[in-house]
Amino acid sequence: MAPESASTIWNVPNILTLVRIALIPVMAVLLLSPSKEAGFWAAAVFAIASVTDWLDGYLARKMEIVTVFGKFLDPIADKLMVMAALIMVLPFNRIPAWMVLVILGREIIITGLRGIASTEGIVIPASDLGKFKTIFQIVAILGILLHFDYHWFFGIDHPYLYVNMHNVGMFYLWIATIITIWSGVDYLVKFTKVIAR
Structure with a gap:
């Protein structure tokens, strides 16, 4: 199987997945504080990331763009987001x-x-x-x-x-x-x- 080209990898669904990964440290930094405001904005970031999870899958099917890179990265992004949120709230009991x-x-x-x-x-x-x-x-x-x-x-x-x-x-x-x-x-x-x- 020929390796995927950069133009194939850099499509809208994959970019949305990368955006989701980029939002993880933003959410993690917000969750360093137990305040109501920090929690609200962390929830907003998590909600945006969750929407991109649905959207990248929908667009990949709609545009018929399914790449090995996307199939590898998408589930990892989902798991990282969930893991980060759960781990960051543990210190607050x-x-x-x-x-x-x-x-x-x-x-x-x-x-x-x-x-x-x-x-x-x-x-x-x-x-x-x-x-x-x-x-x-x-x-x-x-x-x-x-x-x-x-x-x-x-x-x-x-x-x-x-x-x-x-x-x-x-x-x-x-x-x-x-x-x-x-x-x-x-x-x-x-x-x-x-x-x-």
Whole structure:
């Protein structure tokens, strides 16, 4: 297979992926502070990065631009963004460390297994569980980054009009953690069956 040219690599979907990677240190610097303002802007950066994740995949399919570089970089960018957000909030005790260990451990193990499978020329299709995992992780992380109470009705100060974003984030993080374990076991079973054949 001929190597990809620079003109092939520098397409809109790949550039969006690189932008997502460039946003990671911006978010990390913001999360050095536990303040409400820093969390808000970190959540905004994470939200923009999440939109670019959807957009680069959509454009790659729409423009029929699928490159080896893009297929390699896109999942790495996703994992780095999630890992950075979860690790940076650990010092603030916003989430249990074991949840972060489970989520990151699953990503490392499955990435390694995918690498082994690809060297053997084996493609193990991703299940819908992986998509649900990503959606719940994004929503959970946004809630955890926002963390504080927010009122949502034209600034009216009433206790029933406040939402604690930390509680919202933790609710979705529990779901994301369960799906993370479920999807990891599902992939391991598929991998074992394929390798056994």
